[in-house]
Amino acid sequence: MQQIYLEHSIAEHEQTAKILQRFPRAHITRIEHFGEVFNPRAQNFRLQKKSPALILARKQGKRILTAPAGYGLGGKHNYYFSHMQNCAYDCRYCFLQGMYRSAHYVLFVNYEDFLADIQQQTQLNPHESSWFFSGYDCDSLAYEPVSQFARSFLPHFAEGPAWLELRTKSTQIRSLLQQPAQNNVVVAFSLSPEPVIQALEHGTPALQKRLSAIQRLQQHGWRVGLRFDPIIYDADYRSMYQTFFQQVFQQLDGHSIHSASLGAFRLPRNFYRNMLHLYPEEPLLAGPLSEHQGMMAYSGDLEAQLLDYCEQQLLQYIHTEQYHPCQY
Amino acid sequence: MKHNNIRIKKTATLTPVTQHDLYIVCALDAEARPLINHFKLKRLPQHSAWPVYQNPQGVRLIVSGMGKSHSAAACAYLFASTGGETGHGILLNIGLCGHAEHERGHLLMADKVIDYHSGQSWYPALVIRPQCGYTHLFSFEQPQTSYPAAGMIDMEASGFYSSAIRLTSAELAHCIKVVSDNKRQSSSDLNPALASELISRQMPSIIEIIQQLEKTQARLPTPWNRQVFDTLCAEHRCSVSQQHQLKRLLLRWQALGGAATVMDALAPCKSMQDLLRQLETELHQQSLGLSIN
Numbered sequence: 001m002q003q004i005y006l007e008h009s010i011a012e013h014e015q016t017a018k019i020l021q022r023f024p025r026a027h028i029t030r031i032e033h034f035g036e037v038f039n040p041r042a043q044n045f046r047l048q049k050k051s052p053a054l055i056l057a058r059k060q061g062k063r064i065l066t067a068p069a070g071y072g073l074g075g076k077h078n079y080y081f082s083h084m085q086n087c088a089y090d091c092r093y094c095f096l097q098g099m100y101r102s103a104h105y106v107l108f109v110n111y112e113d114f115l116a117d118i119q120q121q122t123q124l125n126p127h128e129s130s131w132f133f134s135g136y137d138c139d140s141l142a143y144e145p146v147s148q149f150a151r152s153f154l155p156h157f158a159e160g161p162a163w164l165e166l167r168t169k170s171t172q173i174r175s176l177l178q179q180p181a182q183n184n185v186v187v188a189f190s191l192s193p194e195p196v197i198q199a200l201e202h203g204t205p206a207l208q209k210r211l212s213a214i215q216r217l218q219q220h221g222w223r224v225g226l227r228f229d230p231i232i233y234d235a236d237y238r239s240m241y242q243t244f245f246q247q248v249f250q251q252l253d254g255h256s257i258h259s260a261s262l263g264a265f266r267l268p269r270n271f272y273r274n275m276l277h278l279y280p281e282e283p284l285l286a287g288p289l290s291e292h293q294g295m296m297a298y299s300g301d302l303e304a305q306l307l308d309y310c311e312q313q314l315l316q317y318i319h320t321e322q323y324h325p326c327q328y
Numbered sequence: 329m330k331h332n333n334i335r336i337k338k339t340a341t342l343t344p345v346t347q348h349d350l351y352i353v354c355a356l357d358a359e360a361r362p363l364i365n366h367f368k369l370k371r372l373p374q375h376s377a378w379p380v381y382q383n384p385q386g387v388r389l390i391v392s393g394m395g396k397s398h399s400a401a402a403c404a405y406l407f408a409s410t411g412g413e414t415g416h417g418i419l420l421n422i423g424l425c426g427h428a429e430h431e432r433g434h435l436l437m438a439d440k441v442i443d444y445h446s447g448q449s450w451y452p453a454l455v456i457r458p459q460c461g462y463t464h465l466f467s468f469e470q471p472q473t474s475y476p477a478a479g480m481i482d483m484e485a486s487g488f489y490s491s492a493i494r495l496t497s498a499e500l501a502h503c504i505k506v507v508s509d510n511k512r513q514s515s516s517d518l519n520p521a522l523a524s525e526l527i528s529r530q531m532p533s534i535i536e537i538i539q540q541l542e543k544t545q546a547r548l549p550t551p552w553n554r555q556v557f558d559t560l561c562a563e564h565r566c567s568v569s570q571q572h573q574l575k576r577l578l579l580r581w582q583a584l585g586g587a588a589t590v591m592d593a594l595a596p597c598k599s600m601q602d603l604l605r606q607l608e609t610e611l612h613q614q615s616l617g618l619s620i621n
């Protein structure tokens with residue numbers, strides 16, 4: 001990391017000190033509020049993505065948000081939170097490119113405030129399951145060596161009753177392997193066929209590496225979920241996804257998976273437009289998409305065909321109770 | 329209708345016309361001289377408001393005169409009058425500055441540009457790692473005899489930056505300064521020859537910075553092919569909204585590999601409305617053949 005922006009309010013925070021120690025050669029610029037650097041209009045996500053800066057900040061205001069209807073794994077109360085904005089990976093379909101102007105990583109180091117909010121939220125419904133989803137605005141584990149997010153958060157979920165989902169494509173699982181598995185934590189891996197990874201998920205671990213990481217976590221006792229989202233259209237999608245599901249479930253025991261979900265590639269229209277502006281040469285964005293209720297998605301019945309086919313394949317390997325289609 | 333020429337031109341989209349897309353604003357002629365010499369810039373006779381220089385490789389320079397407002401106006405003028413494409417050019421303010429501590433001749437870039445009087449500030453996006461390092465740059469209304477701020481001081485940068493950031497993105501707009509005076513060595517002995525000499529000595533580092541910025545700039549998408557668009561617009565009457573739609577569809581066409589068959593299929597179209605409908609259908613068919621393998 002060459003450039004770090006430091007909010008005055010967290011300059012003395014313990015987490016900040018640990019992070020700064022890792023980057024002794026970084027140039028540090030003090031700022032009042034992360035928005036000064038992160039929000040200005042005249043920034044180019046594509047240009048920044050090659051060499052993003054790290055912004056250490058305090059998350060003010062509402063830290064825990066109610067998840068959209070249809071989001072979740074059957075729990076009564078679903079929330080999401082983001083300790084970080086932006087991601088170490090560079091997936092060409094990622095909505096963050098369309099949502100933010102800046103590709104800098106914003107890391108909110110006031111974990112204690114997130115944890116207090118989670119506890120407070122859980123106490124509102126002490127007898128019903130509350131799920132907290134991380135990895136909405138970032139990958140939950142990709143930046144773990146720096147953020148120590150999982151290492152810091154997991155102990156607070158040890159006593160229950162809240163559930164935590166860590167959404168990731170990363171193989172940075174050391175902090176999970178260094179502590180006992182927890183029953184109320186699901187490590188949810190996003191998986192794609194290797195050709196999709198090669199073409200669109202830049203910088204992410206290969207499928208085989210993700211599968212190996214999953215196996216190690218399972219052997220350690222962690223619950224693992226599989227997220228087949230986004231499903232990407234290809235002229236030859238049937239054979240691509242058939243081979244893919246075979247490969248995944250040759251290595252993993254489908255019935256030992258906590259949950260699996262499927263969702264086709266889709267984007268809010270405004271994010272799509274911004275992404276098209278950034279990557280006009282990207283075939284994915286020139287694909288057979290059309291707008292429906294403010295969302296860009298595969299046109300006509302293409303989306304249904306894709307999902308039906310993949311669902312059929314998936315259900316050969318897992319029980320229907322394990323399956324949660326994405327409905328949002 | 330002659331669509332044959334359209335087919336050929338799709339390959340032209342990848343050929344850059346110039347080597348550089350660079351706009352430099354200097355306050356004084358003495359600061360500009362080493363740059364004019366290095367890039368072999370020629371003065372353009374048609375510009376009377378400010379001296380404007382250019383070379384055939386796409387480097388443009390303007391001598392703005394001192395002060396924030398001159399710098400802001402000259403920056404906008406240079407960009408507009410030499411055909412800058414918004415969001416694409418590299419815009420630089422290069423010149424001398426004061427700094428309480430740094431030695432005369434020291435090169436620095438700004439990590440934050442601050443208008444000392446209004447307090448308004450800008451953050452150039454630091455996507456390159458220059459040898460010289462970064463520090464804050466404060467712009468004042470008047471020449472300063474002391475060093476009231478912790479960083480570089482000048483009289484132009486905030487004006488330049490406020491203008492530059494409307495024309496390009498923060499990754500490509502920067503202020504590069506050479507220290508001319510400090511607490512120990514005042515600017516009283518500064519003359520045009522010495523000013524040029526100070527910039528000259530740092531030219532290798534300045535060029536290195538420009539090269540790093542050009543590598544960043546090269547990651548921008550290739551400008552789209554206007555030729556096909558212009559030809560189709562010339563052949564069919566079309567409204568502004570149809571032009572937007574056509575541009576959007578042609579960009580898609582380009583992303584899908586610009587297959588000549590799409591253009592052939594448009595040949596029988598009698599109106600722009602027909603053409604847009606047909607193009608949409610053809611592109612949909614073509615995208616169904618998309619293969620990520």
Ligand code: SF4
Binds near residue numbers: 086091096136137169
């Ligand atoms: S891993 Fe997730 S958050 Fe990161 S770039 Fe890919 S889609 Fe976006």
